[in-house]
Amino acid sequence: MKKITIVSLTLSLFMMGLCQRLHSQSYYQNPTLKGFYPDPSICRVGNDYYMVTSTFEYFPGVPIFHSKDLVNWKQIGHVLNRPSQLNLDSVRASGGIFAPTIRYHNGIYYMITTLIGTKPGGNFFVTAKSPTGPWSEPQWLPKEAIGIDPSLFFDDDGKVYYTGNKKPVDQAQVTRYRQIWLQEVDLKNKAFVGERSIILEEGALHGAENAEAPHLYKKDGYYYLMVAEGGTFENHAVTIFRSKNIFGPYEGNKKNPILTHRHLGLNYPITSTGHADLVDTQNGDWWMVLLAVRKYGGLHYNLGRETFLAKVEWQDGWPIVNPGEGKVLAQQLKPNLPAFNITPENLRDDFTTDTLFHYWNFLRTPRTNFWSLSKRKGYLRIQLEKEQITNLVSPSFIGRRQQDTSFLAETSLQFNPKKENELAGMVLMMNNNFQYRLEKILQNGKPHVQLIKRYKGVDEVVNTIAVEKGDLIMGIHAKGQDLDFYIKQNGTTQNLATKADGRILSVVNTGGFTGVYVGLYASSKGVKSSNYADFDWFDYKGL
Template sequence: MTSATSTTRVDYPNPLIPGFNPDPSVVRVGDDFYIVTSTFEYLPGIPVYHSTDFVEWTQIGNVATRMDQLGVEDVTTGGGVWAPTIRHRDGVFYVIVTIAMGRGCIVFTATDPAGPWSDGTVIDGVGGIDPDLAWDDDGTAIVTFSGLMTTGADLGAHHGVQQVRVDLEAGRALEGPRSLWSGTGLKFPEAPHLYHRGDYWYLMIAEGGTERGHGVSIARGTSPYGPFEGFEANPILSARSTSRPIQNTGHGDLVETPDGGTSIVLLGMRPRGMTQAFSALGRETFVSRIDWVDDWPVAQPIDLRPRPGAIEYDITFHDLEGGHTLDDGWLAIRQEPGHVAKFDVDGRLVITGDGSTLDDPRPQFVGRRQLHQTARFATTVDVTQGTGGLAVRYDEDHHYEIEATGGPEATVVVARARLASLVQEWSVMLPGGPVELIIDAVPPKGDGFGPAMMTSDRVLLRARVGDQAVTLADVDGRYLSAETAASFTGRVVGLYATTGRVAFAGLRYRGSED
C-alpha cells in the first residue's frame, strides 16, 4: 500500500453494503474499487460490488456462477464459501477463498471483475481458512491463512496464523506452513491480510471470534515472512463491551479511499432490541477511517450512517435479448438459480416443486437479501397448478413463509414458522384467483422495558385476493437473527414451490431504516 494525504475526509455511508454481506475484502485499481463477500451455501457465489466514489456501490457480477466452480451442493449449513480476498496484479484480478468442507483453498482469476472468472485452481498444501494473497518483492505469491482445520483427522484444531509461498499456476504450496504472529491471545485468530506500506510489512488479523468479542489487531515487520511485532494498542478496532449501534466489528481489509485517506472495510452487525441482542440482517459490510500514527494504523469507531429515505424496486421479470433472465442479486440454495426458476411465455417466473420444502437442504427457492431493518416483500402468485409462496430464510431450521394452493374457486393460504424442532401454522380460505403474498418486517410495538421491546422486529405474514386481505401471523423476528439461528448468513427472502407448477408475476420490495 502507498501512503496518501488529504485535508478533507469523507464520512462514507454505514452500512456500506447492507444485508447479508460478511467478510468483505476490497481492492483499488486506479479510480475503481471492488468488494467481494462470503456466500456460504448459496449460489451464485462471491458477489462483486463496484464503486468509483466509495459511496454508491453496484453489484456487477459474481465470481462463481456455476456449481462446478464451488462444489457446494453437499456442504453442511455454515460451510461453503468462506472469506474471499480480492487482489489485482499485472492486469489480472485474483480472488482466493476457502470452500469449507468442500474443494478447499481455491484461486479464481479474471481480467474483468464483472466476469467471466476462471474455473478456479485448487492450491494443494494450503489448509485452514480465510486465505490472503500477496506478492513479495521478487514477485513470489504468498498465501497467509488462519490454521483452523475444517476437514481431515485434524478437524477442529487451530494452528494460529500460518503462511506459505505458492505457485499459483501449478496450484501448489512451495513449502510447508510456517507460523506467524497470531494476535494478542484472544480466540480464533483469523482473516489475515498482508500489506506493504513504506518501510514495513503489516499483518492485520481478526481475533476474539466473530461474535460480540470480535476485533482487529495488527503487527508489523520488515519482511513479509516475519518476524512481526504486535502493536501495543491492539486491538485497533473492536466494539466489545460498548453500546455502539454496530457490534461484532472485525474481519477488516485496508484500502486507500478517494478522499486520499486510508479506510478499513470490515464486517459488523446491527443488533436491535432493548438490550441490543438480535441482529436480523446478520453480518454486513461497514467502513471506518484509519489514521496513521508513528507508522501504526489507528482505527476510528464505526458510526452508523444509513442512507436516508426508502428504497423501492419492482422486479417484473424482464426481457434480455428475447429471453428472460434473473439479475446478479438472486440466490439459490446449493444450486444455481437457473436450475430452479424458468420463465413462461407471459414472462412470469415459474418454479416447479419437487416435493422438497424449506426444511430441506436444497429447496426449490430463489431469493434476495433483505437490505433494511424495516422491509416489505410482496409477490403475486398463480397457484392453480401447484403449491408455493413467499419465504424469509436463515437456514433450513429457521424460516417463516406464507404459502398458497388452490384453484379457480378458492385459495388456501397457510402461514408457517419453523424454529428448529418447533413448527406453528395458521391458515385461511380466500377466494380463487391470483393471490398477493406479503412479508413485512417492522419495528416492535410497545413502550418502556418489557419482553415486547427485547426483539429485533416483528415479521407479519399477509395475503390478499382482490379486496379481501388478511394478516395470518405476527411472529417474533428474534428467531430469524444471527444470534438465534447462529448461521453465518442473513435473511434471504424469496419465492419457492413445493409441489406442481407455481407462477410468480414479480417481486416488489420497499425498505427503510425506520
C-alpha cells in the first residue's frame, strides 16, 4: 500500500510538472513588447513577420522587429538610423515620428510615417529590399498629404492607395473631430492621382473624436477600413467599416467598437486599447497588434503605451477580437505557429562590442560624436557637451526604455569633475521637464553626488552626499512607484532617497505620448569642456 502511494504521488508530481511545462509552452504574456513601443504596425512575408512602432523625439527612429510566432520579437535594427533620414533638431517632447505603417509588395518593404514639429516635416515613406536595410532616404509626399497616421494599401490591380486623417473644412462645432480620406498615390513620382475621397465622414459615434490610424484590408470581396477613435488614452477604441468599393460608401459594423477597454473602468489594469493593425498567418488565422497601457500605483502609468497581441476571428463577415472575452488579455493561448526561439540582447551591457545594442537611444538627432566604445576598450565614454537634458536639444545622453513596473538599474562610473559646471551620472526621465537625476559633481572643490528631482520644469535638490575620488556605482531601485536612489563606493552603500515618488513621471502628470527612459548623461552646462565620463557597465533587471 505504501509503495502504491509513493508511485501515485510520484506520478501526480510528474503530471503536475508536465502540465506546468505545457501551460508555459501554450500561453504567452502581454504585452509582447514591453515599455514605450506604441502604434504598432505589422506585415507578413511568407512565414516571417515584421513590426514597427513610433519613436517620437528619440533617435534612431522606428525600431523594426522580426518574429515567426507573433509572440517573441527580435529587434533587427531601426528604419531611420541616419541623421540624413531624420531631423529631430529642437523637436518638442512627444513631437517627431508619429505612427509608422509597414507594408510589403513585390519584393519591396515600405515604411510610411509622419514627422511633426521640425523641418522638413509632413508625411514621407522609405523603402528597402531587406527589412534589415539599408532603408532609402525619405521620399517626401506633397503638401496635399495632410494629417497624421498615413497608411498604404496595395490593391490587386496594381494600384496603390493612401489613407490618412484630416480636419474638416469647418472645424467650428467639434474641435477634435477628424475625417478619414483616401486617394490613389503614385509612389514612383511621389504624387497623388485622381480625386480625393472622404471615406469616413464620422466614426462609430456621432462626432467621434480623433479618428486616426486608418488601415485598409481586402477580404472576401470587401474592403475593410479599420481606424482608432476616442483619443489614445482611456477612451481609445478600435472600429471597423467595410465596402464593396474602395471609395465607399463604407458601412459600419453594428458591433463597433470591436475593441475598447473604456467600459471596464479606470481601475482595470490594462487600459487605452487602440491603434491596431491586422495580420493573417500562413495558416489562415488572424491576429491584431495594438497599443495599450499597464497602470500601476493607482491611476498612473510610466511605461508609456506598449504593444499587445490579441486573437481575431471572423464571424458574419466581421472581425471579433478574442471571442468570448471581448478584451485584451494579460495571458492567452499562443498562435498556432512554430516557436521562434531567440536570444534577447543582453540587459547588462559591458560595452565590449563595437556598436551599441539596439535598445539604446539618443534624444533627438545627435550631431556630434559625443560617445565612443573605442577610445577606452570595455567602456562607454561620453564627452561632456554644453547641451543640457532639461532643454529641447540633443544632449550627451544614451538611454533605454523602462520596461517593468519594478526594476533595478545600475552603472559603474569613472568621472573626475574639474569644474563645478561639470557633471555625469544617471537619469530617470519622461521628458525634459519631468526627471530624476543622479549626478556626480564638484562642490566646494570636492566630489559629491546629488539627486535632482525635476517636476514641471523646476529642479529641486533632494539630497547631496560627499564621495571619494575614484569610480562608484550609481543605482535606481523601483518597487512600483517607490523609487530608491543610491550609490556604492568601497563596499559601502549610501542612499540619497528612499521611496521617492515615481508618479511624477507618470503620463497622468507629464502628458505626452512617450514612456520613461533610464540612461547615462553628462554635461558641462553651457560651457565648452574637454572632460568626459567613462561608464564600465550598465545593468537593467526587471523585478
